Amino acid sequence: MKTLIGRRFHLTYTIQGVRKLLVRNGWSCQVPARRAMERDDDAVAGWVKEVWPRAEG
Numbered sequence: 001m002k003t004l005i006g007r008r009f010h011l012t013y014t015i016q017g018v019r020k021l022l023v024r025n026g027w028s029c030q031v032p033a034r035r036a037m038e039r040d041d042d043a044v045a046g047w048v049k050e051v052w053p054r055a056e057g
Contacts, residue, residue: 002018005011013021019029 002013022029
């Protein structure tokens with residue numbers, strides 16, 4: 001997240017600063033230990049190709 005924020009917004013944050021931003025906005029720093037069993041990789045790939053470019057623009 002720290003790297004993503006830096007690249008996207010040209011800002012630098014410490015790890016603690018990123019954590020505070022996430023918590024302030026209702027997010028968590030926790031990462032799942034494993035992928036969800038019901039994950040559909042084909043659906044995710046289709047979403048990334050079709051929906052994500054429109055959302056970025």
